Amino acid sequence: MSAARKRVAVIGVGTMGSQAAWRLAARGAEVVGYDRFAPGHDRGAAGGETRIFRSAHFEDSRYVPLLKHADALWEELQQETGRELRRLTGCLLMGPTEHHQMATVLQSIAEHDLDHDVLDAELLAKRFPQFRIEDGDAAVLDRRAGFIRPELTIQTAARRAEQLGAVIHRYTTVREIVPVANGVEIRTDAGSEHFDTAVVTPGPWVNDLLPDLPWEVDVRRVVSAWYVPTTPEAWFGEERPAFIRTAPTHCYGLPSPDGISVKLGLSRALHCPVGDPNQLDRTVRPEELEIFSELIGRYMPDLHPDPTRLSVYMEGYTESSRPLVGPLPAAENVILLAGFSGHGFKLSPAFGDIAADLALDGASPQPIDFLSTVGRTEA
Numbered sequence: 001m002s003a004a005r006k007r008v009a010v011i012g013v014g015t016m017g018s019q020a021a022w023r024l025a026a027r028g029a030e031v032v033g034y035d036r037f038a039p040g041h042d043r044g045a046a047g048g049e050t051r052i053f054r055s056a057h058f059e060d061s062r063y064v065p066l067l068k069h070a071d072a073l074w075e076e077l078q079q080e081t082g083r084e085l086r087r088l089t090g091c092l093l094m095g096p097t098e099h100h101q102m103a104t105v106l107q108s109i110a111e112h113d114l115d116h117d118v119l120d121a122e123l124l125a126k127r128f129p130q131f132r133i134e135d136g137d138a139a140v141l142d143r144r145a146g147f148i149r150p151e152l153t154i155q156t157a158a159r160r161a162e163q164l165g166a167v168i169h170r171y172t173t174v175r176e177i178v179p180v181a182n183g184v185e186i187r188t189d190a191g192s193e194h195f196d197t198a199v200v201t202p203g204p205w206v207n208d209l210l211p212d213l214p215w216e217v218d219v220r221r222v223v224s225a226w227y228v229p230t231t232p233e234a235w236f237g238e239e240r241p242a243f244i245r246t247a248p249t250h251c252y253g254l255p256s257p258d259g260i261s262v263k264l265g266l267s268r269a270l271h272c273p274v275g276d277p278n279q280l281d282r283t284v285r286p287e288e289l290e291i292f293s294e295l296i297g298r299y300m301p302d303l304h305p306d307p308t309r310l311s312v313y314m315e316g317y318t319e320s321s322r323p324l325v326g327p328l329p330a331a332e333n334v335i336l337l338a339g340f341s342g343h344g345f346k347l348s349p350a351f352g353d354i355a356a357d358l359a360l361d362g363a364s365p366q367p368i369d370f371l372s373t374v375g376r377t378e379a
Contacts, residue, residue, distance in 0.1 A: 006360055007029070007030040007194075007197075008030065008195060008197045008199060009186045009195040009199070010031060010032070010034070010199045011034050011201065011202060012036075012205070013033040013038075013039045013201075014035070014045075014046055014154055014201065015044070016340075016348055016355065017033060018039050018154045019348045019349050019355075020199045020337070020351075021033050021157070021166050021352075022161045022352060023349075023352045024199070024355075024356045025160075025161045025164035026164055027360060029356070029359070031166035032166070032167045032168075032169070032195070033161070033167070033168040033169065034168075034172050034186065035169070036174075036205070037170070038170040039157075039159075039168065039170075040155035040158075043314075044204055045340075045342075047150065047151065047224070047313045048263060049256070049257075050147040050149065050150070050254045050256065050257065051147065051345040051346065052091055052148070052254060053071075053088075053145055053147065053346040054067070054091045054346060055067050055068070055114050056105045056140065056142040056145070058104055058246065059101075059104065060322070060370070064108050064112045065112075066347055066366060066367070066368075069349075069353065070351075074086050074349055076349075077153075077160065081160055084149075085153045086146060086147070086153075087257070088144065089147065089239075089240055090145050091145030091146065091241050092241045092242070093142060094131065094137060094244065094245045094246070095138075095139075095245055095246030096136045096138075096246070097136055106118075109140070114143075114144065118139075119138065120138055121137050121138065124138070124139045128239075130235055130300065131243070131300060132301060141241065145241070146242060147242055147254050147257070148345060150345055173188060174186055175188060175189065177198055177200060177210075177334060179331040180194070184196070184334055186198060197334075197335065198333065198334050198335065199335045199337070200328075200334060200337070203314070203338075204274065206339070215376070216319060216379045217317065217379065219273070219274040220316075221272045222271050222313045223265075223271075223288060223310065223312055224263055224310070224311045224313065225310050226261040226263050226264075226307055226309040226310075227261060227262050227292075227296065227304055227306075228260065228303070232260075236255055240255045245299065249266075249267075250267035251265065251295050261308055261309070262303060264292055264296075266291065267342070268317050268341065271315070280312065280314060282312045315342050316339045317339060318341055318379035319378055320378055320379060321343075322370065323337065323338065323339050324337070324338045324371070324373050324379070325351065325371040325372060325373065326358065327358070327373060335355055335358045350366065353366070354368060
């Protein structure tokens, strides 16, 4: 069946859903999106005004071809809309030279010939004096990297999908997704609609919407904190990369585009579980800031230890940290994208395009075997 004749529902018009709606509408599908809030809201994972884009990958070098595909689509979406959604400032990847994630980064760079600089501790301290360096530390500067504006990106992708003919039902919660003989039925409080295929991108509500999912998605509460530097020229000069430290405490940061503060975040192990995503505790307690204070004192002493802003979001993690991408078991017309484990936003245009491939053609030319739900037994 051609794209022009397929009617596709997109459940959740957030990080992945907005991109899927854009790619589906661009290929002529009849797209109807549903979101319990509205594109660009701050209740899921895509908040905090900036997220990191990078070409090199800590977790698995097999992501790099997908990152290259996403890179091209970021440029395409910016050109189509005239909005700056991403700025390439570089990303500094730091940690002990023997740490396995540093080895994986170098492997991905070597395999895919990525533009980068390798800095030893002496050169790192000279070039980026805002960071305190420890014995045995080294760094890789990923040049094809920088920051993304998440809320603006989601609203822009959703709006572009609407310009191409998509319909988005805002503040409309999907209660049930029912595979039927000739497609999929989407049920809301307003009634039900029939579609040929559904792309399901529910973010932290995945377990609510799909309680019988055969894979576990662990939803965690994510805290972001913003700190003001005492010497802003060190953070907001000509070279102001995003940064990630691998060990002993995995953390990341982004100098704010406004040149005032630095956003810090932590890894999965330091996030608290979320029982009910509809009852998220958005209050940050003083004891939750202790780990940020320790990191600042040890590695970034130029930052004032008291944050100027705190925000709370949610992310879904799989056991393997690899997302779930593909059809649900025994429901080939329901395409799931979930559990991106904190590193999905930079890849979101690629996954939106992959969702369109799967919904319209039943397969994708992109290398997603290691992420596919087909035949998958672990999360």
